[in-house]
Amino acid sequence: NAGVTQTPKFQVLKTGQSMTLQCAQDMNHNSMYWYRQDPGMGLRLIYYSASEGTTDKGEVPNGYNVSRLNKREFSLRLESAAPSQTSVYFCASSDWGRGPEAFFGQGTRLTVV
Amino acid sequence: QQQVKQSPQSLIVQKGGIPIINCAYENTAFDYFPWYQQFPGKGPALLIAIRPDVSEKKEGRFTISFNKSAKQFSLHIMDSQPGDSATYFCAASVYGGATNKLIFGTGTLLAVQP
Numbered sequence A: 001n002a003g004v005t006q007t008p009k010f011q012v013l014k015t016g017q018s019m020t021l022q023c024a025q026d027m028n029h030n031s032m033y034w035y036r037q038d039p040g041m042g043l044r045l046i047y048y049s050a051s052e053g054t055t056d057k058g059e060v061p062n063g064y065n066v067s068r069l070n071k072r073e074f075s076l077r078l079e080s081a082a083p084s085q086t087s088v089y090f091c092a093s094s095d096w097g098r099g100p101e102a103f104f105g106q107g108t109r110l111t112v113v
Numbered sequence B: 001q002q003q004v005k006q007s008p009q010s011l012i013v014q015k016g017g018i019p020i021i022n023c024a025y026e027n028t029a030f031d032y033f034p035w036y037q038q039f040p041g042k043g044p045a046l047l048i049a050i051r052p053d054v055s056e057k058k059e060g061r062f063t064i065s066f067n068k069s070a071k072q073f074s075l076h077i078m079d080s081q082p083g084d085s086a087t088y089f090c091a092a093s094v095y096g097g098a099t100n101k102l103i104f105g106t107g108t109l110l111a112v113q114p
Helices: none
Strands: A004-007 A010-013 A019-025 A031-038 A042-049 A064-068 A074-078 A087-094 A108-112 B004-007 B010-014 B020-025 B033-038 B045-050 B056-059 B062-067 B072-077 B086-092 B108-113
Touching (some): A031 A064, A074 A087, B004 B086, B020 B086, B045 B062, B072 B086
Parallel strands (some): B010 B108
Antiparallel strands (some): B033 B045
């Protein structure tokens, strides 16, 4: 049981480049989330998806787009990367019907130079 | 706007000591309060959680104390061990909604010295 899987684990981008962070969960959860973690700021919600076919903005959505490809997969896209987007990105999933716990992936460490 | 305030930022204790991490929240709609533990290079993992209908919850060496009127909750780690060295995050959300959108505190880096 893999849980939440994120790819890639590490990435270096140049300013202005684009990339997509991938996330997949195998727990049949309805809800999925993208957070970013920065020193001294905890984890902040970027976007979330309550169910397949729906997405909504979180606390810090600017500069990002998301796609809920199917129930398993939720991707995060940076169209034109900026140094301020250097961070560690975590994908998570949850489903109240299966319990309150939100499960997190291992993270993607992104550096924009 | 920091809806969940966490302190201290870092904490060093000796093995066997009882580190205490405190959190305060503002939004009275929050009714689910988990603590997450994160080791370097890993994602956060749920440690223990509480809802406002109880004032204390224990799971092994970990205890949450909850004060609804003060809008504060804290994590106590009994008989702390070097393996407890990690970053701890408190969080809050609205239980049972369409999603579990967690609002996190800023984290506490705990070091337990042998």
